[in-house]
Amino acid sequence: MPTISAAVSRALLTCTSEIFGVMGNGNAHFLDASVRAEFRFTAVRHESAAVTAADAYFRITGKPAVATTTYGAGFTNAVTPLAEAAAAQIPMILVTGDQPTTGARPWDVDQTAINTAVGAKTFVVDARNPVAITLAAVAHALRERVPVVISIPYDLVADEAATEPELTLADFNMDPHYPLAAHELLVQAATALDTAKRPLILAGRGARLSNASESIAALADKLGALTSSTVLAANLMASRHGDLGITGGFSSEETAALIHEADTVLVLGAKLNQFTMRFGGLFNDAAQVIQVDLAPAATNPRVDVFISADATAVATALEPMVKERSGEGSWLGQVGERLARINEHATGEALAPDGLLDPRTVAATLNTILPARRLVVQDGGHFIGWGPMYWDIPGPQALNLVGTAYQSIGMGLASAVGAGAAAQAGETVVLASGDGGFLMGLADLESVVRSVASGVIVIYNDAGYGAEVHQYGSIGLHEAPMLIPEVDFAAVARGLGAQGTKIRTLEDLAELRQWVAGGSRGVFLVDCRISSDIRAPYMEEVLEANRKAALARR
Numbered sequence: 001m002p003t004i005s006a007a008v009s010r011a012l013l014t015c016t017s018e019i020f021g022v023m024g025n026g027n028a029h030f031l032d033a034s035v036r037a038e039f040r041f042t043a044v045r046h047e048s049a050a051v052t053a054a055d056a057y058f059r060i061t062g063k064p065a066v067a068t069t070t071y072g073a074g075f076t077n078a079v080t081p082l083a084e085a086a087a088a089q090i091p092m093i094l095v096t097g098d099q100p101t102t103g104a105r106p107w108d109v110d111q112t113a114i115n116t117a118v119g120a121k122t123f124v125v126d127a128r129n130p131v132a133i134t135l136a137a138v139a140h141a142l143r144e145r146v147p148v149v150i151s152i153p154y155d156l157v158a159d160e161a162a163t164e165p166e167l168t169l170a171d172f173n174m175d176p177h178y179p180l181a182a183h184e185l186l187v188q189a190a191t192a193l194d195t196a197k198r199p200l201i202l203a204g205r206g207a208r209l210s211n212a213s214e215s216i217a218a219l220a221d222k223l224g225a226l227t228s229s230t231v232l233a234a235n236l237m238a239s240r241h242g243d244l245g246i247t248g249g250f251s252s253e254e255t256a257a258l259i260h261e262a263d264t265v266l267v268l269g270a271k272l273n274q275f276t277m278r279f280g281g282l283f284n285d286a287a288q289v290i291q292v293d294l295a296p297a298a299t300n301p302r303v304d305v306f307i308s309a310d311a312t313a314v315a316t317a318l319e320p321m322v323k324e325r326s327g328e329g330s331w332l333g334q335v336g337e338r339l340a341r342i343n344e345h346a347t348g349e350a351l352a353p354d355g356l357l358d359p360r361t362v363a364a365t366l367n368t369i370l371p372a373r374r375l376v377v378q379d380g381g382h383f384i385g386w387g388p389m390y391w392d393i394p395g396p397q398a399l400n401l402v403g404t405a406y407q408s409i410g411m412g413l414a415s416a417v418g419a420g421a422a423a424q425a426g427e428t429v430v431l432a433s434g435d436g437g438f439l440m441g442l443a444d445l446e447s448v449v450r451s452v453a454s455g456v457i458v459i460y461n462d463a464g465y466g467a468e469v470h471q472y473g474s475i476g477l478h479e480a481p482m483l484i485p486e487v488d489f490a491a492v493a494r495g496l497g498a499q500g501t502k503i504r505t506l507e508d509l510a511e512l513r514q515w516v517a518g519g520s521r522g523v524f525l526v527d528c529r530i531s532s533d534i535r536a537p538y539m540e541e542v543l544e545a546n547r548k549a550a551l552a553r554r
Helices: 004-013 025-036 047-061 079-087 111-118 130-144 183-195 205-209 213-223 253-261 311-321 359-369 382-390 412-422 435-440 442-451 466-471 489-495 506-517 537-553
Strands: 018-021 040-043 066-069 093-098 121-124 148-153 199-203 226-229 243-246 264-268 288-293 305-308 374-378 428-434 454-461 499-503 522-529
Touching: 004 025, 004 093, 004 130, 004 148, 018 025, 018 047, 018 412, 025 040, 025 066, 025 093, 025 148, 040 412, 040 442, 047 066, 047 079, 047 093, 047 412, 047 442, 079 111, 093 130, 111 121, 111 148, 121 130, 130 148, 183 264, 183 288, 183 305, 183 311, 199 213, 199 253, 205 213, 205 311, 213 226, 213 311, 226 253, 243 253, 264 311, 288 311, 359 382, 359 454, 359 506, 359 522, 374 382, 374 412, 382 428, 382 454, 382 466, 382 537, 412 428, 412 435, 412 442, 412 454, 428 435, 435 442, 435 454, 442 489, 442 522, 454 489, 466 537, 489 499, 489 522, 499 506, 506 522
Parallel strands: 018 040, 018 066, 066 093, 093 148, 121 148, 199 226, 199 264, 226 243, 264 288, 288 305, 374 428, 428 454, 454 522, 499 522
Antiparallel strands: none
């Protein structure tokens, strides 16, 4: 008879083949069974990396992956990325050891309570039906778009599992039960779009997950509308003439200007957070905003009409309800010359006035060097906009920002581990990180070097926590706690088996060019010593919003 751990592993193998984790007392039997069952197991060096890698794997592939940790400290080490996965609605699976059924030991915590607090659902395994519980957990994750935690009590891990009926994931409820759009709201939306002179369709991650690009294109083409997307759905509509690219703080000035001119905006699957909305400045005051989302209510006070429904379903329903417009009678026909400027971003000099690299020029130059087939993952920090603004991104699955939903840093290296498992032959994983976040996850540089077949790590090294320097140093707070002694990350990378070079001038990128020309095999780290004086446009928006809020409090 199989053990309970083996039964859980066998059930998961019907749903996924990927496991990321750190072995400990609580999950040793589960990992033994999983490796024997021929799961692809990627060992990471910190439990937080296990969850982050599984999260990134889903974002790229749309397929669930498993993270695993032991109980107690192993579990609590994974809480921050678990909160990120919950905030970002990522259906990943964490298998963890848990306290025995006889009660807590001194090193146990109430894991179920912690999971509930961060938005994850707990499924506790028992000896009677471990397969059913495991499959129910996976079904719940996929149906509700949430992370789930499968807890195996420590005194049960090696016990024999009871015989269960043959079950598959199809035996469990997988229907997400998306609400149907009310007909009167569809009529209202169609009327608004028909009467609009400058209609815009804004697509977000919900539209990406719904595979709505074809339906959106058909609707936009009929309306002669412009389209755009949030950074979490970057390039969803890139092949369409009339697409403006990324909306929000990472957009070009021309894109921002065109979006601000729209008189009716149909928002499909975007939450309209403060960064997308440019802190309230994205749309003009007279624009009518219609939001379509699976949330129960509008997610921003700027919304005039809210439709709780699936993005694809609404776009498909609206297309036959609106009148066709083409040529100069449409907004698209009137902005032809301006579309040529939507990818124009501010250019910098090779060096900033302080003698350090201008990050804008570094990003633009890297775009000409990095392999075209790139899978980009980013950590959080002040640098976060340079990639989306200056790099060519092959498609919406090729840009992933794990950590943004929970406003966390330190998840970049682990994201690269997940991306490495998801990468197809010939794709190069590109990680963009700051020095602060990179140091936070440094243990898993070894995991990246070991597991990523082709990878480039770009560190925007400004010797500090750049976001804090710009937000708080600029208003007079002491900068000493915000600074980091300059680290030679290239030397660290070489010590762990990667190639690496310190970049102080653009000419220093020659070694990376040679590596790419030679086939891009292994991992290459470029430690770019950038100026902290160059402030990202989105950060200017943050500072202006903070200034206005401070004035309002007086």
